[in-house]
Amino acid sequence: MLDFHYEALPGRVVFGAGAARRELAAEVERLDAHRVLLVATETEEPLARELAAPLGERVVAVFTSVRPHVPLPVAEAARALALSVRADAVLSVGGGSTTGTAKAVALTTGLPILAVPTTYAGSEVTPVWGLTERSASGTSISTEDAHKTTGTDPVVLPRTVIYDAELTVSLPAELSAASGLNALAHCVEAFWAPRRNPISSLAAEDGIRALAAGLPAMHADPADLAAREQLLYGAYLAGSAFAVAGSGLHHKICHALGGAYDLPHAQTHAIVLPEVLAFNGPAAPDALARIARALDTGDPVAGLRALSHQLGIPRGLRELGMTEDQIDHAAALAAPAVPADNPRPADEAAIREIIHAAWAGAPLASASS
Numbered sequence: 001m002l003d004f005h006y007e008a009l010p011g012r013v014v015f016g017a018g019a020a021r022r023e024l025a026a027e028v029e030r031l032d033a034h035r036v037l038l039v040a041t042e043t044e045e046p047l048a049r050e051l052a053a054p055l056g057e058r059v060v061a062v063f064t065s066v067r068p069h070v071p072l073p074v075a076e077a078a079r080a081l082a083l084s085v086r087a088d089a090v091l092s093v094g095g096g097s098t099t100g101t102a103k104a105v106a107l108t109t110g111l112p113i114l115a116v117p118t119t120y121a122g123s124e125v126t127p128v129w130g131l132t133e134r135s136a137s138g139t140s141i142s143t144e145d146a147h148k149t150t151g152t153d154p155v156v157l158p159r160t161v162i163y164d165a166e167l168t169v170s171l172p173a174e175l176s177a178a179s180g181l182n183a184l185a186h187c188v189e190a191f192w193a194p195r196r197n198p199i200s201s202l203a204a205e206d207g208i209r210a211l212a213a214g215l216p217a218m219h220a221d222p223a224d225l226a227a228r229e230q231l232l233y234g235a236y237l238a239g240s241a242f243a244v245a246g247s248g249l250h251h252k253i254c255h256a257l258g259g260a261y262d263l264p265h266a267q268t269h270a271i272v273l274p275e276v277l278a279f280n281g282p283a284a285p286d287a288l289a290r291i292a293r294a295l296d297t298g299d300p301v302a303g304l305r306a307l308s309h310q311l312g313i314p315r316g317l318r319e320l321g322m323t324e325d326q327i328d329h330a331a332a333l334a335a336p337a338v339p340a341d342n343p344r345p346a347d348e349a350a351i352r353e354i355i356h357a358a359w360a361g362a363p364l365a366s367a368s369s
């Protein structure tokens, strides 16, 4: 039986190698923007200025104080700059932190965003914003003393996204693998996340296919533009699937692990994902079959493990420094957040099993199959 709710998200996507250099000015014109605030990190500033050069005096200010997870003072400084120069659009060139800064500006000013992503974060196709506030005791923003607030507002969804794989070739292989694996987790999870529907599943399946092709090829040759194109396409689909379907069991477990033990984000995702699939798969046979098809394997759990192995990801959370006696606490943290409609009931005991499997790591035989 087909029975679903689906709210399609608006947004124009321009995809192609060289598209940013070729089409940026026309896309700004299309938005009828005449006073553009350019946002980029200090590292990407030269690239951003080069891309924006055809806009000439339409670029009225450049904001480069981008920081990870959009600290509130950074958001406030960017907003103040946008207002002081009377910007009528925000052009972001960079990864999720840069897009996030542009979103923070859009949230309070309503300005349209034109996003040119340079990583595989996928934020550019979601209406989700995030801001980090320092706790009263904190002297700096860190995972321990910072409090992240997230929300959803259609005003922060970029109006136009230009995907240009040429801009991602410079992203170091390790960061590319981390970013791509994160996107892969969004795709797999989209099959059972709370707002899943046939359209988000379509995006997710093809996203897995593109990412699973692009990741090993990029790992073998980071300058391989065809691999970069697959990764960027997969990132777009992953972001689209996540934007619509939301996050579920896998992300709740990873969030608990990351928050409590400061484990590295992408590696944690890569290690936990096959274990969540092993748990949910028997109760979600259609998802399992589609993930298998996308990975071109008869055993998608082993397929995910093999992909991580190929990218040099450690096999178990214990290799990341987590200790066995931390498993109970992590399970207790994750359990209350798990969506009620997960394909299988996932109580604290079940989550403990999943985390234990991820902690121990799969035996080498299945990791390399």
Ligand code: NAD
Pocket (backbone or CB within 6 Å): 041, 043, 044, 068, 069, 070, 094, 095, 096, 097, 098, 100, 118, 119, 120, 121, 122, 123, 124, 126, 127, 128, 129, 130, 167, 168, 169, 170, 171, 172, 175, 179
């Ligand atoms: P990032 O934007 O912090 O970038 C990571 C590093 O890569 C930075 O040092 C940056 O300067 C560098 N970099 C970016 N592009 C490069 C390139 N092409 N070449 C060389 N270096 C480059 O990291 P990210 O992984 O893109 O984004 C992570 C952030 O995005 C997190 O804060 C996450 O919460 C957020 N995010 C938000 C959403 C959403 O829907 N709101 C979705 C996904 C991620």
